Amino acid sequence: MGMIGGGIGAFIGDAHRRASRICNDYELVGGIFDADQEKSREFAVSEGINLTRVYKNIDEMIKKELALPKNERMQVVSIVTPNALHFPFAGKLLKNGFNLVCEKPMTMTVSEALALEKLVKEKKLTFALTHTYTGYPMVRQMRDLIKKGVLGTIQRIDAQYYQGWINSIIYGTGSRITGVWRLDPKHAGVSSCMGDIGVHAFNLIEYTTGLEVKEVLSDLNSVKEGIKLDLDGTVLIRFSNKKLKGVIRASQVCGGLENDIIISVYGSKGSLRWGQENPNYLYHYSDTEPTKIYKPAHGYNMKNAEEAHTMPAGHPEGIYEALANIYKGAAKSIRKKKFDPCEFPTVHDGVRGMKFIHSVVNSNAKGNVWVKV
Numbered sequence: 001m002g003m004i005g006g007g008i009g010a011f012i013g014d015a016h017r018r019a020s021r022i023c024n025d026y027e028l029v030g031g032i033f034d035a036d037q038e039k040s041r042e043f044a045v046s047e048g049i050n051l052t053r054v055y056k057n058i059d060e061m062i063k064k065e066l067a068l069p070k071n072e073r074m075q076v077v078s079i080v081t082p083n084a085l086h087f088p089f090a091g092k093l094l095k096n097g098f099n100l101v102c103e104k105p106m107t108m109t110v111s112e113a114l115a116l117e118k119l120v121k122e123k124k125l126t127f128a129l130t131h132t133y134t135g136y137p138m139v140r141q142m143r144d145l146i147k148k149g150v151l152g153t154i155q156r157i158d159a160q161y162y163q164g165w166i167n168s169i170i171y172g173t174g175s176r177i178t179g180v181w182r183l184d185p186k187h188a189g190v191s192s193c194m195g196d197i198g199v200h201a202f203n204l205i206e207y208t209t210g211l212e213v214k215e216v217l218s219d220l221n222s223v224k225e226g227i228k229l230d231l232d233g234t235v236l237i238r239f240s241n242k243k244l245k246g247v248i249r250a251s252q253v254c255g256g257l258e259n260d261i262i263i264s265v266y267g268s269k270g271s272l273r274w275g276q277e278n279p280n281y282l283y284h285y286s287d288t289e290p291t292k293i294y295k296p297a298h299g300y301n302m303k304n305a306e307e308a309h310t311m312p313a314g315h316p317e318g319i320y321e322a323l324a325n326i327y328k329g330a331a332k333s334i335r336k337k338k339f340d341p342c343e344f345p346t347v348h349d350g351v352r353g354m355k356f357i358h359s360v361v362n363s364n365a366k367g368n369v370w371v372k373v
């Protein structure tokens with residue numbers, strides 16, 4: 001595996017490296033870890049990576065990797081840079097035959113997303129998009145229980161993703177320096193809150209239910225004078241079944257909240273709720289039976305959930321293992337082994353995410369009207 005981004009002080013690159021090690025399928029052999037070459041090399045030394053495989057830029061990386069014997073060169077590259085760089089790096093790498101693991105939001109625009117989807121199809125490559133929450137065993141259990149029909153008719157879907165960390169940036173009270181690019185349209189795109197976290201909530205809805213959001217009506221809030229992008233918002237959602245409705249609520253300014261993503265799917269026979277801050281508990285509510293709590297590593301779970309944990313029951317697993325499950329699915333695909341579609345989000349999920357983000361921003365800009373996704 002090669003990596004682009006994820007150098008010293010970066011947030012998610014470190015989690016990707018740990019995840020790739022947990023699933024035992026990858027070895028990090030090189031990359032471009034920082035825009036500053038010296039820092040990139042400094043990082044490589046700290047990881048024990050051979051400096052001959054720390055590259056100045058993407059063209060050099062592709063050229064030199066392709067010159068290596070096939071069994072030595074990078075088979076997959078993980079892109080963990082700020083949003084604006086995903087597309088230029090991903091496009092060049094796909095054209096040259098590299099499989100990818102890529103961070104979300106996948107691109108800056110819908111047309112870039114469609115271009116990547118076309119390339120992945122043409123080149124028959126693996127593209128795993130790291131909507132990390134889909135890697136949790138109890139999210140996979142939720143998906144398969146819904147597929148089995150335990151909820152009856154789905155009548156309402158709610159997903160929320162609340163954080164509070166941006167308060168310290170916009171009011172200048174915190175010390176966090178990474179992540180500030182999320183407020184800059186040049187690096188983040190058309191949205192901060194919906195692009196960074198609302199899109200995870202949207203993805204969880206489509207992942208767990210298998211349904212597509214067809215229309216959105218949004219009300220976004222940039223919260224403070226001078227802030228160019230949304231930091232908070234509410235999105236009403238509609239599906240092809242006109243009798244099914246829902247809501248996505250996301251915020252980066254809920255003081256004190258950490259990473260409060262919750263998905264609830266309500267049906268005629270019962271409801272399921274999962275939240276990432278207590279990820280080993282999946283709640284199943286019913287009018288006729290006591291509330292059930294599903295937990296990982298029990299024989300009562302369905303196959304995909306059972307395969308997504310490594311420790312025996314009662315040993316909590318979390319975000320690293322969830323991300324590792326996505327890496328594991330991508331490795332199966334790269335190795336042409338059998339895998340279930342739930343094992344990693346694809347370039348198509350990236351296209352859906354970009355359509356969601358842009359529809360939500362358009363709905364708000366047009367005066368909070370219904371917009372087709």
Ligand SMILES: NC(=O)c1ccc[n+]([C@@H]2O[C@H](COP(=O)([O-])OP(=O)(O)OC[C@H]3O[C@@H](n4cnc5c(N)ncnc54)[C@H](O)[C@@H]3O)[C@@H](O)[C@H]2O)c1
Pocket residue numbers: 004005006007008009010011012013032033034035080081082083085103104105130131132178179181196
């Ligand atoms: N899946 C998730 O749950 C999740 C969580 C956090 C972040 N993310 C996504 O991951 C991406 C990175 O976010 P982050 O918080 O880690 O950002 P970050 O600012 O902490 O790290 C970005 C890294 O990219 C490097 N970089 C910047 N320009 C570069 C260039 N030209 N060449 C090589 N490296 C370069 C930086 O030096 C840094 O190491 C974003 O797209 C974000 O949306 C996803």
